[in-house]
Amino acid sequence: MNHLWNRSLATQLIAFTLAALIISQALTFLISWKEHSEALDAAAKSEFLSRARTLTRLVETVPPEYQKQALLASETRDSRFWVTDREAEDPAAWRLTAAAEFSRPLENFVDLVRIFQDGSARTQIPDAKRVAASNGGEGWRVPMQSLWALPQPIKYVYFDGSRGYGLVIKVDDRTWLNAAFYMRQTGGWWTSTSLASLSLTALILALLGVFFASRISRPLxxxxxxxxxxxxxxxxxxxxxxxxxxxxxxxxxxxxxxxxxxxxxxxxxxxxxxxxxxxxxxxxxxxxxxxxxxxxxxxxxxxxxxxxxxxxxxxxxxxxxxxxxxEETRDIDLEALVGSICDDQSDLGKPVSFVEGVKMTYRCRPDGLRRAVRNLVENAVRYGGEARVFIRHTAATIDIVVEDRGPGIPDLMKEKVFTPFFRLEASRNRDTGGIGLGLSIARAAARQHGGDISFLTGDGGMQAVLSLPRDGRVETPAVPKGHDWKSLRGSIGLRAPNLAEKPTKPRTQH
Ligand SMILES: Nc1ncnc2c1ncn2[C@@H]1O[C@H](COP(=O)(O)OP(=O)(O)OP(=O)(O)O)[C@@H](O)[C@H]1O
Ligand SMILES: [Mg+2]
Structure with missing residues (x-):
């Protein structure tokens, strides 16, 4: 998972964008939700109060036989109105009566929401048990003068927590108007519509993320x-x-x-x-x-x-x-290139042998590489008596190995021999000694390919290793069994030098 996360720019960009979207949505919801529900509550209550005031005046003027019809005509899904000839005294009993009133179907109300949409908007009936259990100790209260402002006395009570409340208004000595309001439970924030819109926004953002990430990552x-x-x-x-x-x-x-x-x-x-x-x-x-x-x-x-x-x-x-x-880089057969250098040298009568391995195409500068290998082969013949050459495949490199049977280069001198015009004391006094530029040239060529040259000194000889990065390979034929470094040596009957150290990894050129 962590691997995948670190891997792709697109994944990170999409994850960040979606996280930002969800956090911002949640924050917006938190900030606006309370305000929003308070505003709705206030609007619904003020609408209900105004209706109660109108109906009080209406009941006052309309003869009793018309009162009931007039009240039924004024009911909505959230409000119920009825008249009694006595004042309600017990708030608990009144709460239950109010709850029961809501189960009465509306007579004249046309519920478009219910007709055209799902049934979620239908009248909600307060649960009698819950109504009975809640608001236990609360009695009747009297609203502020500024809220009512009619001469008729009024009292109110809450039911089912604060979702419902009711008014009892004394119209005259024999008429009491009862009004109940029950706030519908509106769907939470995670309604199917809001989830669908969030998913759609997330999808659009993710697609945009992929587009932008690829725009950035392609040139990278x-x-x-x-x-x-x-x-x-x-x-x-x-x-x-x-x-x-x-x-x-x-x-x-x-x-x-x-x-x-x-x-x-x-x-x-x-x-x-x-x-x-x-x-x-x-x-x-x-x-x-x-x-x-x-x-x-x-x-x-x-x-x-x-x-x-x-x-x-x-x-x-x-x-x-x-x-x-x-020199331009070209795809060449590396085995053929190294083999031809060895053939040239042995044609000149020098003791050079090449152990053929797997045919492999490599992208390189053939002339530079040829010059480098030739220098190593010449050195092996000059200072080590003979040269055995082969190509070895390792996990990270392709090594051109040149073995000899000479005394090798002392550890302290292994870096020094790459200095231009530097020669070891022994070779200076010999007629065979060269100028001292061969290894500098060979290393320059190896490094130009992103590789390097290192030496391994064993008991019976030395290996000069020119390592090249595997990245330069153009195709990767499978290495047949018996062609690894050990079996190669065995196949030509070389005595295995007791190698004291491992070849160094190629250094990348800066
Ligand atoms: N296979 C080897 N065994 C022992 N010593 C070596 C070997 N290869 C190189 N050297 C030492 O490293 C020195 C530097 O080698 P380099 O190839 O740079 O120069 P050179 O062979 O002396 O001259 P040039 O290659 O320029 O004709 C050599 O003089 C020799 O002393
Ligand atoms: Mg040389």
């Missing part, structure tokens, strides 16, 4: 996908700047950031290329000047240093050139 989803792809180093078309103001500005900011990031990379590689290029001329001049050195031994050493410098400069230039060329 694009933004998330684009940010993910940018992290993997893909070149993306700018995001469309649509939707509400805030979302539009976020997309705008993302587009600007992408532009700046590209410009920053471009400037950096251009600068590197320029430095490398500018160093060429003074190096050539130096080489010419060594001609004038008399001592053969010193001249040889100077030329060797200049060669080394020149090599580094050339490497820096080609590195910069490689980085500055914007």
């Amino acid at each position: 989803r694009h933004l998330a996908t684009s940010a993910e792809a940018l992290g993997r180093g893909e070149n993306l078309p700018p995001l469309s700047e649509e939707g509400p103001e805030e979302v539009r500005r976020t997309a705008e900011a993302f587009n600007k950031m992408q532009g700046r990031l590209h410009r920053f990379l471009e400037d950096r590689t251009k600068m590197l290329a320029a430095i490398g290029h500018d160093l060429r001329t003074p190096l050539t001049t130096l080489r010419l000047r060594t001609e004038f050195v008399q001592d053969q031994e010193i001249q040889r050493k100077m030329l060797s240093t200049i060669d080394e410098l020149q090599g580094m400069t050339e490497a820096a230039i080609s590195f910069a050139r490689g980085e500055s060329t914007e």
